[in-house]
Amino acid sequence: MPVIVPPHQPSQQTLTSDVRQQFSAGSAMVPESGEGVTRTCRRRSQLRVPGWRPGRSGSASVRVGCCGRSFPTRGAPVRLVTRNCTIRTPAGRSATVNQHTRQGPLTTTEKRLPKTSGGMSNRLVDPTANVLLGTASPLAVSPSNRRFRAAMVGLGKQGREDHLPALAASPSVDLVAVCDADDKAVALVESEYHVPGYTNVVDLLDGEDLDFVVVAVPHHAGRDVVLAAAAHGVHVLKEKPLATSLDEAQEITEACQAAGIELMVTLQRRFNPVYTTFPQLYDQIGEPFLFEASYTMAVDPSSGWRGSNRLAGGGCIIDMGYHIIDTLLWYFGMPDHVLAHTAAVARPELDYDAEDTAVLHLSYDSGLFGTVLLSRCIAPKTEVIRAIGTRGSVVLERGRIRRLDNDGTAVEALARENAWPSAAAAQLDHFRRVLMDQRPNVSGAEAHLAHAAVVTAAYASAASGQMVDPKELIA
The missing domain is CATH 3.30.360.10 (Dihydrodipicolinate Reductase; domain 2)
Structure with a gap:
């Protein structure tokens, strides 16, 4: 009997065969072993699938579950199942797959993709067959059905007057948290926008399931925020400048490339x-x-x-x-x-x-x-x-x-x-489309x-x- 590895079980939990009754097709299934199957939670880990990315060349990865990838112990074979999934090939063509099954080691990787109107994004990509595996909506969903989870980092004048109103008014982005070193500023924005607040960006990234952060911090603080976001696989929309020096700019660029995240510098003009x-x-x-x-x-x-x-x-x-x-x-x-x-x-x-x-x-x-x-x-x-x-x-x-x-x-x-008033909203919408490979x-x-x-x-x-x-x- 196979054991179903569900996407929402806690970290390091050993599963037994009776849990399979609780989950539907679309989960990762592995042969049962004497010691059971261990699912390891690797929140926001960033891995690459060489040579494939939806809609363009390069590498890609897809997010699995709410907090990371699921995989069996000792590299056991895994079978991935999907039903009636519309998928997009690298050439941009769409196709429908019924009961697609892939047998073999689970070598697929993950990328933080936005949530859809249907809820949590539980997705696996098969780079060989170029199909989306899982129960959530396909990669090629329309922009109106795609929602992003974002946090505001930096609650100074620009963050409060430009970016927060744009985030709050966006029809496609949910403001889910805010962060600033000033706890008083955090408390004020928490009460106004009814979202949790943090005074440490690493705590924010660890505590929230984010697609991207909007960063409007003093110049000297930008580097650490961007590098932390890159380490968590979270995209960045950053106020200018990119960095305080050329060396720092090169470090940030390399970190973003290595993590496979998008960073866009905001420039209203x-x-x-x-x-x-x-x-x-x-x-x-x-x-x-x-x-x-x-x-x-x-x-x-x-x-x-x-x-x-x-x-x-x-x-x-x-x-x-x-x-x-x-x-x-x-x-x-x-x-x-x-x-x-x-x-x-x-x-x-x-x-x-x-x-x-x-x-x-x-x-x-x-x-x-x-x-x-x-x-x-x-x-x-x-x-x-x-x-x-x-x-x-x-x-x-x-x-x-x-x-x-x-x-x-x-x-x-x-x-x-x-x-000028619409510049922040326009930049936010453009960045959303960048993340969807539309711009x-x-x-x-x-x-x-x-x-x-x-x-x-x-x-x-x-x-x-x-x-x-x-x-x-x-x-």
């Missing part, structure tokens, strides 16, 4: 139609040869951890300037040379060492060059990117973009009111090595007074 229109207009101004960008505001440069080079990794370049650097990399690509000048003298009565103002000169071997002004101490708040070509220019401001001819006459323009991750960890290289080059140039090639830093 990528989801704003005014900014996404720029490349279309830029193509119409002839041969571009010059650009200028500025992002300035008047805030307290000594405020909290942001005033400390040690904690923030820098000042206006790596913090607010990260948005502009991302936008310029998006529009023009990686510069070949960076020359930077920085200062931390605008508010001598305050105690801080992170730069409050910086000017960057970026140049490209193509002949394009430009300047970037960043400051925490220049009012009013202003954000402008202007590109000049042989047949006109494009001027991008915070809520408006215009294409001008060579005499400055507006040829076309686009304006958007209330451009590319255009802001992943590996892509942000370029950002880290430009930031590192800027600080190296400011220290040495010499031009620095950021491409050489990641060659």
